[in-house]
Amino acid sequence: MLVFALLAACSEPKPSQLDTIKQQGVLKILTRNTPSTYYEGADGPAGMEYELTSLFAEYLGVKLEIDSNHDINDIYSSLSTTNAHIAAAGLEVSLDKLNDFFYAPSYLSVQPIFIYNRKTSKPKTITDLIGKQIAVIAGSEQAALMRALQVEHPKLSWKETNELEATDLIRMINEQELDIALVNSNDLDINQAYFPRVSEAFSVGSPIQLAWALPRTDDTSLYHAAKAFFDEIKANGTLSQITDRYYGHKEELNYVGVQLFLRHVRQRLPKYEKHFRAAAEKYDLDWRLLAAVGYQESHWRPKAVSPTGVRGIMMLTLNTAGDMKVSNRLDAEQSIFGGARYLAQLIRRMPEQIIEPDRTWMALASYNVGYGHLEDARKITEHLEKDPNKWIDVKEHLPLLQKRNWYRFTKHGFARGEEPVTYVQNIRQYYDVLSWYDSRLQQLTQNQVTEENLSEKVNFNIIPPIL
Template sequence: MKILTIILMGFVVTFCSPEQTLLETIKAQGELVVVTRAGPTTYYIGLEGEALGLEYELTQRFASQLGVNLKLIVATHYADILPMVVKQQVHFAAAGLTVNRERRELVRFSPAYQKTTHQLVYRKSMPNIPRSLADLNETTPLVLINGSSQVDLCKRLQQEYPQLTWQTVDLSPMEVLEKINTEEIKFALLHTNEIMQMQRFFPELQVSFEVADDELVAWAFPRTIGDDSLYVEAMRFLNQLRTSGELDRLIDRYYGHIDFAEFDYVDTRTFYRHVQERLPFYRKHFEQVGLLYNLDWRLLAAMGYQESHWNPDAVSYTGVRGIMMLTHATALELNIQDREDSIQSIDGAARYFLMLRDKLNENIPEPDKTFFTLAAYNVGLGHLYDAQQLARQQGLDPYRWVEVKKMLPLLSDPKWYRRTRHGYARGSEPVYFVNNVRRFYDKLLASLDVPVDADKQEIRIFSPQQQPTQYLSKPSQLPVL
């Protein structure tokens, strides 16, 4: 799966006149120029043409705070990013770059906003898997991305492991993982967050071992002399984002439903088998109901998979039944005659979902509101309200899922549920339910829809008020760096 790549522009960013600081110049010109890279951990275009990705959201918020447009340049190659910063062709890089001593000699980094580590990744069917650095030698074709921190790491490790050899490629992490999945590449060293994002879609990808300690992820700025205005403003912005809790919420949006500790290979393989064997019988029902109630049918399908694995005859030990596992009381309330009729079950679940969502506080933003609704669908509104109240008592934001999901498991602890109105609940279950629905939804997006055309190489400008507003010139008119 390839995502939009963009030809780099061969221009030098105009920094500032003697009378203006860099920050003042950026505000006067109305444009912040940032280089990134395409990928699920940084920046990508969603199915509706919307810009997504943690790095995009962070830089867009920063540009909005400055009151300027964001000009996001997507590097063709990983190795192009730092030279663009060093040559001051951009104001800074927001590309999931990790901090190490080699890079500190070239650029200066903002406060870190994430951390990751290095892992050796391979395809499950591959024989003779290396289990430690000592197993890596000239007979083990280790692949590294040119310009990545893994290259710096291996150069350092080679002093201790002189047999360590590798080859570099000008590919994105996602392209490397795709080639591992097709066995074009045998072994590669990549960051954990990149592997886990793609492992949901390529369940054959496996991790053998971790290499070195965690590395921090940060923005990279030029080492300009005498003008720290933009750098200081970025530091202030990131610190405010962390203090307000917004940074945690953004990270939760992209990583909160991914289990970094353990990947369930069997579960993922079973899901994709059911996509092929079961979903075709019910997809039209999900689509019809989604259209009727203006809901994403894939969200309904993800809920249905979590509830019954798309089995209309499913019955739980508590008596809920049908493809959407509705209770008898809910079915009566929704006037559903037959819970095991798939169209009635899906229609009822959609109406119940909307009914719950309408009862939630209007101050809850998306996508948190969807997560709250899913939790209420699983555990009931009363217990969700209890968890929100516990969040308030602990000084947490009751309108943010990243905060409330910490409180839900406490509803099974007498120390906590005795303080609540609705009492005991299996509070871990709604957290598990929401995480799984989010995972299944992501997998449906990847398995059912055509990816963005990777041959379209465009540079997009984002205003602080709205999503993509215009395109620059066609790539053939742009000089290549």
């Protein structure tokens, strides 16, 4: 009897990796601490990889455990030698690694680009890069691309390191500590506003797919779960919504606009910051969001007056000012508190099925174009079989309110639908810059760098020309 029991136990199949993860209740992720992957924001963990892996852990019904601060080479090595389950770190799908790793479905397509400082001459071809101080991240597809380029351009030389991230290279270009860097387009997109002197020179190579990496073993249960997860979030629009959250508002501000904004942050904002903070606290808002609205409305000018009669820092109409108990719209403190109260009311007014951050984006659109016009746009969005509760879909259809074939069927008629789209996008950008400025990069954005020159500390590996 005992022998039979032992034989039965031995014949039981070994639990799959996915079953083990569910039994243990933990999904272990390797990632990098960068703005495009995972970082600690003002309100807790953030980053596109963090949001995606959090959703995947919820999809599996387990908790998320994150191990960050790795470089690319270390991530692949650790994924092979530790009990980590997935590397979600902005990794580029590499054909050279397919024998050792699975890649989940791609969640973002990016383009390798050379970047330079706007104060210098813009390089237009690979030949223009010869003799320049160029840097890339070691272990990246950019490093492999540089080696391929060197075959055709033997005089090409560069340096690479695993001690920095793309954000560091972008900062060094901004401060003219490097001439050129090769990075992915999404890294410049997410950092552009913080380093306005950096610009794209030209693209090179083919688009690269970013994806999660998993160890290649006979047990494919976790890989297939990840594949099913991405199939689902692509189909239901969640992936597009997350992508829009991080990259959907990056193209609105140009170089001049960012420079002007940063100058006003230094010169004007300090006069009114205490009012923004106090009003935001009273009405349960983020003060930086409220300040971003004030900048979009008036560039923080308390005496601002528009041709349509709206006035003050928050550019309140006479009717709205009355409803918000503002007796003097040109008084900075009254205007800020009135604007905060109005925005908080709009956020609460949004239908309960609209969740954050879409509630805030739509409330901001209402602040600009009016709640009735927003509702018209939501109805058009629903009519066209898109989701009226997602900003990414509503902003696509707001411009239809300025086309007679559409607005004549709406309750509130014509509206300049393009304006609230740009309005919200700009505020999101201003908010991002203020968040960065308020925390880690205040000295950098004021051009008062007190750190030692990072390029003197970093261990770069020099790749010489082919002789």
